[in-house]
Amino acid sequence: MRGETTRRRDASHTRQLLLDTARHHFARYGFSTTTVRDIADGAGVNVALINRYFASKEGLFEACLSSAVTDLRRETDSAPANEIAAKMAQRIAGSADDPRHHETMLLLVRSSGDERTDAMRRALLTSISTRLASAVQSSPEPPGDAALLRAQLLIGALLGASLMRTSIAVPPLATANEAQISDALEVLVKALLPPG
Template sequence: MPAFACPAPRTRNAASTRQAMLEAARRQFARESYENVGLREIAGEVGVDPALVCRYFGSKEALFREVLRSPDDGEFLSGATAETLPEYLAELLTEPRCEVSAEKVGWLLIVMHSAGSAQASQIVRDTLHEDVLAPLEQMLSGEAAELRAGLVLAVMLGTAMVNTMGIESLHKSSDDRLREKLVEVLSAAVR
C-alpha cells in the first residue's frame, strides 16, 4: 500500500505576507480608482482571507494611505537638487522601465486614479502636499516657491497621464527628444 505524504504546512511569515498585500494593493490602485478596488480583490491576488488584510492594515483607507507612502519612504525627490530637478524629473518620466522610475510613475498613476474620489481625495491631497509639494517648495525656495512647486507637479502628473493614455505625439518622439523638451518645460516651471 503506497504511503501518502501530507503536504508540508505553508510557512507563515508575517512580514512577507504584509509586503505581498501591499504590493497587490499598489497594483490594484494603479489600475483602478479607490472606489473600484476592494479588499477581496487584494486578498484574492495574494491568496489570503480579506479579514487578514484588515488585520494587518486596519481598513481600506489605512491600506490606501500606506500605498500612497512614496515608493522610497517619503523621499520622492531623493537625489535631486534645485539645479538638477528638471533633468531628474525628465529622466524619471521618460525612463519608467528602470525599477525606481517605474515605482514612482506607478505612484503617480495611483494618485491620478483616485484624486477625484470622494472617499480618497483628501488622502491624495494630503500625501501630495506632504511628499511632493512641501519638499519641492523647500527645494525651490524664494519667490513664488509654492506656485513653482505646483507647476512642477502639474507637469509631472500631466506627463504621466498622457504617457499612460498612449498619446501618439509623445510616443512618436525619441526618448532623448522627449526628455529634452521636458527639461525645457520643467526648467521654465522652476524659475
C-alpha cells in the first residue's frame, strides 16, 4: 500500500514537473522548435513519460494552455467587476517576480506555427474574453461582438503590459508598483468595459 501511494505521489510530481518544464520551453522557444526530448531532458525524466501522461507533444501543449488559463480564471472569475483592474494589476506586477506569470503571457501570445495549437490558443482567449465581457454586463445574454471586442482589447493591453514589464523592461511600467498599475488599469477597464 505504501509503495502504491509513493508511486501516485511521484506520478503527480513528475506530471507537474513535465508541465512546468514544457510551459517554460513552449513560452521561450515556441511549439515547433521545442522537442519532447528538450522537455524530458529539462525535467530529468524519460521521454516516454510525456506519452504516458499527455499522449503527445500536442497533448502536453494543450495541458500547458489549460493550466495557464486555469491560473488566469482563478484570479479573475471570482472577482466582482469592480475588482477586475486590481486582479489584472496583481498579475502584471507579479510577472517580474514569478516566472510562471510571465511564461503564461508568452504562451498565450507566441505563435506556434501549428494550426491546431493556434486554434486551441484562440479558443481559450475567446473563452477568457467572453467571461470578462459577461462579468460586467447585467444581462444574462451572451455578450455581443462589441462587448467581446472591448474585452479582447483589454486582454491585449494586459498581455502587452506584462511583456513590456518583463521581457523588454520599459520604465516606468517595469518599475511601477501594483497600486500604480491598478490605478492606470482602473481607467482602462472603466473605459472598455463599463457596467451595463
